[in-house]
Amino acid sequence: MVILIQPTIPFFEGNGYDTWSVKMMTLFISEDLWELVDKGYVEEEIPRDAIRDVRKNDAKALFFIQQAISESIFPQISKATKSKEAWDTLQTKYQSTSLVAAQDGDGSQTDIPVMDDSVYEAAAKGDIEVLRKIPESEFHAQLSPKHNTILHIASEFGNIECVNWILDLPSSSSLLQRPNLNEDTPLHLAAREGHLMVVEALINAAREPTLDIETGPGPHKVMLRMKNKRKDTALHEAVRYRNYWVVMLLIKEDPDFIYGANDSGITPLYMAVEGGFTAEVKLIIENSSTPSYNGLMGRNALHAAVICNNKEMTKMILEWKPDLTKEVDKNGWSPLHHAAERGDLEIVKLLLEKSEKSVAYLRSKEGKKTALHIASFHHHTKIVEEILSHSPGCREQVDDEGNNVFHFAMMKQVDHDFKPSKYFDKEWLKARGLVNEKNAQGNTPIHLLSLNQILDFWFVYKLKVVDKKAYNNEDLTAYDIILRAKEDISGKKVRLPYNFSYMFIGKC
Known part of the structure; x- marks a missing residue:
């Protein structure tokens, strides 16, 4: 049989407000009411199915305040309908005095400088x-x-x-x-x-x-x-x-508390990861029962470790909570999206090793891009291959404009070490369907190669793979785009990269 012990309510008669308010604060925290008293609530912002409980809890907090003050003080809060209103009234009346004055022996107040x-x-x-x-x-x-x-x-x-x-x-x-x-x-x-x-x-x-x-x-x-x-x-x-020993002591004293986010949305664990404080991260993970791990922009601690390119912490967090691979930030980016952008193959391997197959299929909110698309855009060919070996079906995914992994490979210029034709050597990118697939504008990857003036002779020479006669929505072939690019709207000649147009001579 469980015996419920009713809390003793501190009593306030007009003197010693500071001590009384601290005791009341402790009471409210113990009853899980302090947020209501301190911050209040706006009914329009509360879900309909939760408003009844919120009102009930606020009424409970208001009742505690009413029971905690003398009859002579009660009229000051008698018209308050919410706990915050009553609490703020008492604080304004009594705290302002106690902060700047001391009690004389005769009961009068003397200002203290x-x-x-x-x-x-x-x-x-x-x-x-x-x-x-x-x-x-x-x-x-x-x-x-x-x-x-x-x-x-x-x-x-x-x-x-x-x-x-x-x-x-x-x-x-x-x-x-x-x-x-x-x-x-x-x-x-x-x-x-x-x-x-x-x-x-x-x-x-x-x-x-x-x-x-x-x-x-x-x-x-x-x-x-x-x-x-x-x-x-x-x-x-x-x-x-980074006060390690203080961190250890504080966690030891209250290991079961979920240390939530501050007003920047950052928890202690996320802060430690973002700062690169490996020892503190290990300390929090191993000694806290259920530490919160949230951070900026809806990211979690694993996002932070990946963004910082910290392999040791990435591995540590994955061992602790592998399901974080499935969580996305406010932009819909998973940790794998960030790893694909940064190009660290070892971190990508760590993430994929602990991820479900579905993680590779997650798409961003803006543009509906997968981690594969992002890796391809940044020409991280090893990561493209790694993702495909983990989840080959994601090769078929396109963004909201219909661009596939080949299209993304053609979108970025000024990367002379990368040739899109390298994709033909990848096990899951050999089929003709992807390389000739049209996006929303009707452009196939070779159209984008022409639009962005990417020099890759071997891509054009793959006669049995790449359809160089494909027309886009403007009835243009890739070679037509080159011819159009040779002069601008004023009729002046535009200098294309050396030998660029010659890639298509005799091929289109």
Whole structure:
């Protein structure tokens, strides 16, 4: 029999807003309601089949807020119909005061100036004797221009003795999750700078049962999962600046959390792959239960490894999650599309080895191009051969203009080392059908050879393979196109590449 434990709701009577708001935030996160409270929702953007659940969850969050405040405060939010509206009202009313004022003994408010430079320097250099002179009641009000607390500054500069001294203060718990103007917590700053001992001290301090929440993740995990304005967690920051040991500690503390994307759409794993941080990639894959792997433009971590031409990471990711070969980015490109474009044969082989046959048939959103088309366009003949040996049926695919693998081979100029006739030696490209197939304009590959003035005598000389008498939609043969190209619309002669027209003499 499972006994459900109801969370204890923190109570707010007008004083100590910062501490209360941190406790409430933890409560909302534990109930999976924080996104609604923090960001709200627009009904028109919610799918019809999900709107009922969203409304129900938002009402639950609003009820928590209503239950958490005194009768004297309740009228301020009584007209709020959504949790975000109520939350923002209380934040505007009470946080603005607590950030710039300290409570006097008689209950009045006294403005506190921006943190004195001597205090700032003491926190940065770890001068505890200077900090001892500050009344503990002012520690929350002492703020830098970016609203960094003394704990923020000590953490950023890595002064572990100073950090430990602050954490021993009775009121330190509310500083742990206190965000600055960028919504960075002290943990964000310590992780960014790579101060391992400070990170460990902050986590251990948050691990203490100072927040009265009996369900959901513990306070230290809540802190680990907090995001700043860029939606970065502390792990994002540690990975971005390649702080390996901090990355290891953060993952060890919360291995089951799915670290999602920041506001750029990048997850810690994708960030590590894109940065070429092989050790960090291995660490995340092997120690996280289900790490998210998304990145820019709808790409995944395998896309990033391929784009960076990193064979080691490509192999590592394929061993971990081979199904990523089937995922496409927002342009409809699979990792194989990118590998075909970049021309790394070894990476293509790795992808095909772990791919289902269907991956070679995936087509891009724009132009409906396959990886085979892209490899052919860039004249990567070895990759063309490799793809065909894996999925020979994709030879028949055409793009949205009816261009096949031979057409694409004729589209790119200024590549004098490539001859389209090399395709005649490939097992799956010998048949006459492909080389004489017409696209939407009625052009066969030899028409494009003429249009793009590609010198390849052997392609033209293949009398029994290439149909040089084929007409396109303008009733032109490939030789007609050459004759037309010899003069422009003003009648002036146009100089063609040396011996270009002679390829067709006696052949057309």
